[in-house]
Amino acid sequence: MRAVNTRDGILNAACGVFAQHGFRGSTTRRIADAAGVNEITIFRQFGSKEALIREAMQHLTQSANLAALPAVPVDPHRELSEWSESFIQHLRLRSSIIRKTMSEIEERPEMCECASYVPRQASNDLCDYLTALKKQGTIRVDFEPKTAAAMLMGAIFSDAMGRDMMPDVFPQPESAAAEKYAGLLLRALGVETESAHSTNNQSHLRKQFSH
Amino acid sequence: MRAVNTRDGILNAACGVFAQHGFRGSTTRRIADAAGVNEITIFRQFGSKEALIREAMQHLTQSANLAALPAVPVDPHRELSEWSESFIQHLRLRSSIIRKTMSEIEERPEMCECASYVPRQASNDLCDYLTALKKQGTIRVDFEPKTAAAMLMGAIFSDAMGRDMMPDVFPQPESAAAEKYAGLLLRALGVETESAHSTNNQSHLRKQFSH
DNA sequence: TGTGTAAGCAAGTGACTACTTGCAGCGCCA
DNA sequence: TGGCGCTGCAAGTAGTCACTTGCTTACACA
Numbered sequence: 001m002r003a004v005n006t007r008d009g010i011l012n013a014a015c016g017v018f019a020q021h022g023f024r025g026s027t028t029r030r031i032a033d034a035a036g037v038n039e040i041t042i043f044r045q046f047g048s049k050e051a052l053i054r055e056a057m058q059h060l061t062q063s064a065n066l067a068a069l070p071a072v073p074v075d076p077h078r079e080l081s082e083w084s085e086s087f088i089q090h091l092r093l094r095s096s097i098i099r100k101t102m103s104e105i106e107e108r109p110e111m112c113e114c115a116s117y118v119p120r121q122a123s124n125d126l127c128d129y130l131t132a133l134k135k136q137g138t139i140r141v142d143f144e145p146k147t148a149a150a151m152l153m154g155a156i157f158s159d160a161m162g163r164d165m166m167p168d169v170f171p172q173p174e175s176a177a178a179e180k181y182a183g184l185l186l187r188a189l190g191v192e193t194e195s196a197h198s199t200n201n202q203s204h205l206r207k208q209f210s211h
Numbered sequence: 212m213r214a215v216n217t218r219d220g221i222l223n224a225a226c227g228v229f230a231q232h233g234f235r236g237s238t239t240r241r242i243a244d245a246a247g248v249n250e251i252t253i254f255r256q257f258g259s260k261e262a263l264i265r266e267a268m269q270h271l272t273q274s275a276n277l278a279a280l281p282a283v284p285v286d287p288h289r290e291l292s293e294w295s296e297s298f299i300q301h302l303r304l305r306s307s308i309i310r311k312t313m314s315e316i317e318e319r320p321e322m323c324e325c326a327s328y329v330p331r332q333a334s335n336d337l338c339d340y341l342t343a344l345k346k347q348g349t350i351r352v353d354f355e356p357k358t359a360a361a362m363l364m365g366a367i368f369s370d371a372m373g374r375d376m377m378p379d380v381f382p383q384p385e386s387a388a389a390e391k392y393a394g395l396l397l398r399a400l401g402v403e404t405e406s407a408h409s410t411n412n413q414s415h416l417r418k419q420f421s422h
Numbered sequence: 423t424g425t426g427t428a429a430g431c432a433a434g435t436g437a438c439t440a441c442t443t444g445c446a447g448c449g450c451c452a
Numbered sequence: 453t454g455g456c457g458c459t460g461c462a463a464g465t466a467g468t469c470a471c472t473t474g475c476t477t478a479c480a481c482a
Contacts, residue, residue: 020317021318022233022314024236028439029439038459040460041459041460044459048440048441102313102372103310103314106307107231107236119380123380147382150366150381151366151392151396153380154369154370155361157373158361158368159361162368165313165323166327166330169357169361169364170357170361171355171358172357177358177361181365184358184359184396184399187398188399189398190398239470239471240469240470248429248430249430250470251430251471254470254471259470
């Protein structure tokens with residue numbers, strides 16, 4: 001677990017402690033302990049707690065890599081389900097730190113740019129995909145890509161943030177939720193899709209062939 | 212702004228300070244200043260900071276009253292739009308305190324019950340409504356009420372939480388977002404609905420007649 | 423008019439916080 | 453081999469935190 005570099009070790013520790021305790025709860029002592037480093041090393045390396053946390057956040061966003069959506073839609077149900085699944089997993093892994101960051105942004109607006117980078121990127125990707133789907137003529141009814149994208153991403157985001165707190169409010173099982181949201185959205189857009197019962201199996205079969 | 216009762220004044224002040232600064236940032240001094248009260252009065256009234264915050268949270272959830280959905284759906288588009296609008300307004304008014312609470316829950320699980328009361332209630336109401344819609348036969352396609360409810364509530368929740376941070380990711384104008392989400396969901400369920408253009412005007416007309 | 427109760431003020435306690443100073447050990451490269 | 457840079461340890465500073473004590477004021481009710 002110990003990082004090669006002292007600096008990276010402190011950054012990773014800071015991310016972990018921040019995710020658990022937020023800014024005010026991330027004492028330099030706690031971070032130093034988590035990094036297995038003397039508290040003073042933090043000040044020598046980063047100058048202040050604030051600078052450390054700022055750098056740790058940037059360090060974190062750079063490490064994110066989202067699944068890509070194809071520029072030309074081929075199998076909307078499969079592509080959208082897989083993208084949703086990768087996105088929800090990304091959010092679930094980071095749910096603690098996302099919750100903390102969202103609550104700190106009002107007090108530290110400089111974190112906003114850093115925090116909104118990933119969702120902005122995801123929203124753009126998804127909007128582009130839905131627009132391509134629309135232009136392709138696959139979709140019968142008219143719709144706003146931005147509204148549709150906000151709806152799917154919103155459902156995924158809320159699931160990732162709220163399921164630990166209220167598991168009975170969200171669809172079961174957890175592992176199928178992303179696909180269900182994606183399927184529901186496609187139905188709203190009028191894209192033909194398999195019946196709810198066969199969906200799961202067929203998509204699993206497809207995954208085997210596609211990879 | 213000053214409350215009749217000293218106790219209620221402190222509780223209101225505690226809610227405001229907590230919404231701004233979270234638990235750790237809600238110092239007893241800050242709360243006392245906000246309430247226009249001596250710091251000691253807080254300890255004499257509530258015993259400890261923790262007890263005060265707990266009581267303030269309960270005080271807050273009790274003051275919530277959501278719009279009701281009819282037991283028998285008549286005009287799904289109007290009813291769901293109005294419910295969504297009232298729900299999103301409820302969340303927007305409380306966005307700061309919701310963000311803070313969500314980030315504190317991991318450290319203070321006792322807040323969970325209090326925090327999840329309103330969304331649980333909303334989810335149940337919405338599920339019941341969608342189930343009634345399904346049984347009524349208005350809906351052609353098969354769907355899971357819980358998934359559909361989670362999707363609509365998720366979209367509304369994310370909008371209410373994220374729009375300040377990234378306004379360009381969500382549908383414009385802000386005032387029409389809830390209705391757009393509701394309309395999109397109904398299309399996913401196969402409910403016949405007006406075209407996107409006439410929707411807004413018609414619903415406004417209806418509101419005049421219905422009240 | 424007397425009494426109890428809620429509130430205020432001044433002052434202070436011990437614990438914790440971010441951050442500093444001074445000094446010593448250790449490995450790396452010239 | 454010698455110096456340099458990174459790290460650790462001990463100790464300490466000034467500020468803030470939750471919470472306490474002792475005493476005083478003001479109002480309600482009898």
